[in-house]
Amino acid sequence: MRQTSHILARIAASLLLALAFCCAAGAAGQQQNLERSVKAAFLYKFLGYVEFAAELPPQLTVGVVGAADIAAELSQIAVGRSVNGRPIAVKALREGDSLAGLQLVFVGADVQRPAQVLRSAQQGGVLSVTEIDSGLQQGSVINFRLIEDRVRFEVSLPSAEKSNVKLSSRLLSVAWQVQKGGQ
Amino acid sequence: MANKNTHGITLIAALLAQLSMAGTVAAANGQLADLSLEELNDIVVTSVSRQEERLSDVAASIFIISASDIRRSGARSLPEALRLAPNLQVAQLDARNYAISARGFDGAFANKLLVMIDGRSIYSPLFSGVFWDAQDVVLEDVERIEVISGPGATIWGANAVNGVINVITRSAQDSKGALISAAAGSDARDGTARYGAALPNGGALRAYARYAEADDTYAANGLNTVTGWRRRQAGFRADWEPQGLSVSGDMYQGSLGQLFTDDIAISGANLVGRYQHKLGDGSDLRLQLVLDHTERNQPTAFVNRLDTFEFEAQHGLRLGQHGIAWGGGYRESHDRSTAGATLSFLPGHLAMHWANLFVQDEYALTPQLRLTAGAKAEHNNYTGLEWLPSARLAWMPDASRTLWGSLSRTARAPSRIDRDLYAPPTQLVVNGVPHYLIGGGPDFVSELVRVAEFGYRAQPSPRWSWSATVWYADYDRLRTLEPNPAPLPSQGLNEFRNMAQGRTRGIEAWGHWQVTPHWRLQGGAVLQRVEIQRVPGSRDVAVDTGLDTNDPNSRWQLRSSHDLAGNMQLDWMLRRVGSLPHPQVPGYHELDMQWSWQATPQLELALIGRNLLHRSHAEFGALPGRSLFERTGMLKMTVRF
Numbered sequence: 103m104r105q106t107s108h109i110l111a112r113i114a115a116s117l118l119l120a121l122a123f124c125c126a127a128g129a130a131g132q133q134q135n136l137e138r139s140v141k142a143a144f145l146y147k148f149l150g151y152v153e154f155a156a157e158l159p160p161q162l163t164v165g166v167v168g169a170a171d172i173a174a175e176l177s178q179i180a181v182g183r184s185v186n187g188r189p190i191a192v193k194a195l196r197e198g199d200s201l202a203g204l205q206l207v208f209v210g211a212d213v214q215r216p217a218q219v220l221r222s223a224q225q226g227g228v229l230s231v232t233e234i235d236s237g238l239q240q241g242s243v244i245n246f247r248l249i250e251d252r253v254r255f256e257v258s259l260p261s262a263e264k265s266n267v268k269l270s271s272r273l274l275s276v277a278w279q280v281q282k283g284g285q
Numbered sequence: 286m287a288n289k290n291t292h293g294i295t296l297i298a299a300l301l302a303q304l305s306m307a308g309t310v311a312a313a314n315g316q317l318a319d320l321s322l323e324e325l326n327d328i329v330v331t332s333v334s335r336q337e338e339r340l341s342d343v344a345a346s347i348f349i350i351s352a353s354d355i356r357r358s359g360a361r362s363l364p365e366a367l368r369l370a371p372n373l374q375v376a377q378l379d380a381r382n383y384a385i386s387a388r389g390f391d392g393a394f395a396n397k398l399l400v401m402i403d404g405r406s407i408y409s410p411l412f413s414g415v416f417w418d419a420q421d422v423v424l425e426d427v428e429r430i431e432v433i434s435g436p437g438a439t440i441w442g443a444n445a446v447n448g449v450i451n452v453i454t455r456s457a458q459d460s461k462g463a464l465i466s467a468a469a470g471s472d473a474r475d476g477t478a479r480y481g482a483a484l485p486n487g488g489a490l491r492a493y494a495r496y497a498e499a500d501d502t503y504a505a506n507g508l509n510t511v512t513g514w515r516r517r518q519a520g521f522r523a524d525w526e527p528q529g530l531s532v533s534g535d536m537y538q539g540s541l542g543q544l545f546t547d548d549i550a551i552s553g554a555n556l557v558g559r560y561q562h563k564l565g566d567g568s569d570l571r572l573q574l575v576l577d578h579t580e581r582n583q584p585t586a587f588v589n590r591l592d593t594f595e596f597e598a599q600h601g602l603r604l605g606q607h608g609i610a611w612g613g614g615y616r617e618s619h620d621r622s623t624a625g626a627t628l629s630f631l632p633g634h635l636a637m638h639w640a641n642l643f644v645q646d647e648y649a650l651t652p653q654l655r656l657t658a659g660a661k662a663e664h665n666n667y668t669g670l671e672w673l674p675s676a677r678l679a680w681m682p683d684a685s686r687t688l689w690g691s692l693s694r695t696a697r698a699p700s701r702i703d704r705d706l707y708a709p710p711t712q713l714v715v716n717g718v719p720h721y722l723i724g725g726g727p728d729f730v731s732e733l734v735r736v737a738e739f740g741y742r743a744q745p746s747p748r749w750s751w752s753a754t755v756w757y758a759d760y761d762r763l764r765t766l767e768p769n770p771a772p773l774p775s776q777g778l779n780e781f782r783n784m785a786q787g788r789t790r791g792i793e794a795w796g797h798w799q800v801t802p803h804w805r806l807q808g809g810a811v812l813q814r815v816e817i818q819r820v821p822g823s824r825d826v827a828v829d830t831g832l833d834t835n836d837p838n839s840r841w842q843l844r845s846s847h848d849l850a851g852n853m854q855l856d857w858m859l860r861r862v863g864s865l866p867h868p869q870v871p872g873y874h875e876l877d878m879q880w881s882w883q884a885t886p887q888l889e890l891a892l893i894g895r896n897l898l899h900r901s902h903a904e905f906g907a908l909p910g911r912s913l914f915e916r917t918g919m920l921k922m923t924v925r926f
Binding site for chain 2: 136139140142143144146147151171179183214215235236239240247249252253254272273276278279
């Protein structure tokens with residue numbers, strides 16, 4: 103009998119311990135979901151694997167349209183980090199805002215007319231990233247997809263060419279799919 | 286002994302603490318940016334994808350079975366995959382029949398659940414239920430299964446009384462390349478070949494062929510139930526995502542065992558076309574066309590041929606603070622039934638139709654408070670017009686919490702079994718007067734239910750989320766089989782009427798916990814009370830016809846998914862189902878396990894064990910004929926290239 107209550111006490115203690123750790127982690131972690139965090143991390147990484155035709159300013163600027171969560175996440179990542187010695191600034195944009203001065207633009211799934219944003223990205227030599235099924239068809243260079251529960255990205259070389267950006271072979275080797283031109 | 290146990294518990298506690306800390310470190314999101322591209326590629330984000338998050342905004346009790354849940358469960362058939370949803374009651378009857386329901390009213394002829402595959406309803410208007418032994422999908426190509434418990438009639442129409450299951454397959458764009466999978470086990474075997482490729486104009490196409498078979502099961506008394514089966518199926522899906530166009534089709538043929546008769550022959554084909562388009566004003570248009578043909582030749586019972594045509598249109602637009610969805614649909618089924626030796630559907634040839642119009646308005650009262658109200662008017666050939674209204678209120682104090690409540694009224698419109706079932710097919714002569722034993726249900730009207738629900742959903746951290754819903758449902762005019770007090774010649778001695786009432790109430794809850802980046806726990810439980818009573822004057826004999834329902838008061842499940850080193854994964858699921866009252870079936874708990882190994886990027890091997898804890902258990906039905914399910918093992922091989 104005493105042994106049983108002893109065991110119960112141990113179980114209760116271990117559960118409390120487990121609970122304490124889970125909730126401490128919850129409080130420390132962001133109130134964001136993992137998918138958004140992974141996408142934000144990818145955006146930061148992309149900057150290191152792209153060559154832009156235009157001369158780069160001393161600071162790189164990433165625009166985020168219609169995805170406040172990604173913008174917030176990326177702003178945190180940008181703190182204290184740089185790409186090739188250049189610090190990163192993050193701008194939360196609304197649909198219709200100018201893309202001037204950006205190196206990379208992320209167009210969130212909620213954006214009503216992604217094709218318009220993507221067109222001006224191509225014209226301005228900005229690397230565009232989307233997260234909708236038809237992203238590449240609508241003209242983005244990189245598009246996120248959820249494949250087998252993982253965030254993967256596909257790449258359109260014709261769009262890259264139109265946008266005057268060159269993607270490194272390392273980036274292409276990791277891409278889930280690469281759309282080539284030729285037609 | 287006790288000493289050993291406490292030692293074990295201490296170890297578990299220490300292990301848990303350690304693993305939790307590892308998780309904390311990885312979740313600190315700044316550090317994700319320090320991972321390599323390859324490492325980012327490998328992070329599993331299942332539970333919290335954008336799409337799922339949108340669904341979780343819905344003020345309803347919804348559970349999503351993800352593609353990885355299905356793959357990791359080792360399920361090889363649709364009903365087995367549905368066991369993963371804690372809000373569904375899944376009981377296997379024999380090798381091919383299942384009783385599947387939500388919130389009670391489970392039975393072989395369960396009729397309060399709407400089931401769709403890519404928007405195509407698979408319920409049979411013969412009995413408002415699903416012939417589970419005729420349904421097959423390539424589980425590898427399923428993107429997710431949405432399971433809603435509770436009424437969904439305002440959107441999906443009559444029949445979505447206690448729940449809606451929507452099986453959604455991947456876009457052809459996401460299933461390029463070849464896949465060959467084969468599984469063989471002690472009681473079942475199946476094989477699938479699928480190939481997907483890009484089409485020139487930005488589209489993609491996949492085609493598949495599949496074969497599956499299962500052995501007979503045995504009853505407690507040692508007798509063979511002769512319910513083994515084999516099925517062949519082939520199909521395709523083509524998507525042109527830029528144009529918003531999708532076309533899919535399947536055809537199948539099967540042979541299903543039945544005791545004391547020849548095999549049941551089934552066959553069918555369907556074609557679904559869907560068009561989704563964003564209009565110039567930013568509104569969404571969705572059109573769907575379905576053609577479906579099924580045949581079922583069930584010796585001694587009936588031969589049924591059913592041709593269905595369905596068209597649906599839905600338009601969604603924003604007007605200031607209002608999000609309005611409206612649309613309509615028309616469905617027509619031509620049913621040709623030939624009587625068997627035991628029963629007939631009269632008239633033998635019947636054209637049925639269902640026409641509907643619906644409108645739903647989602648209004649943001651404040652940025653945090655959302656009211657959704659809507660109604661569907663559905664017309665059917667048996668009872669005319671049915672009103673299916675609902676109102677839902679959702680309060681979202683922030684992105685990670687939703688508190689919601691809803692009120693709905695729904696109906697189950699009669700199906701052929703309620704109105705047109707006559708048995709035996711040749712009338713009995715009683716005192717010189719011809720009569721049917723069961724003479725349809727000329728006065729049978731729609732079953733009605735009013736439901737109140739109240740739910741809370743939260744994701745306190747990226748790694749931990751939960752959901753709980755309480756409900757109360759009041760059923761009226763439920764089906765009974767009543768003796769006919771003064772049958773006229775050629776009428777039935779018994780007829781289907783609506784002389785029962787019912788109440789269900791319960792709580793369903795589930796959650797997931799990403800304990801570490803490599804270990805995930807999911808659990809769910811349902812506690813419910815299902816009370817059905819006859820109204821005064823009823824002398825229901827439905828119990829004797831097998832049309833009755835049988836529900837446990839409780840059930841729960843716990844699933845663990847472990848990513849091991851060397852590209853291996855270990856998954857197990859422990860489930861407990863409480864006892865069933867009538868006929869009495871003992872409660873049981875069972876364990877399924879899968880160990881899988883991605884041997885090369887192309888080859889995956891899996892070892893699947895089912896019902897590992899006991900030699901055998903029963904899930905449904907009366908003694909002595911009910912099937913016992915034994916411990917089974919299966920080896921599965923999947924090749925992708």
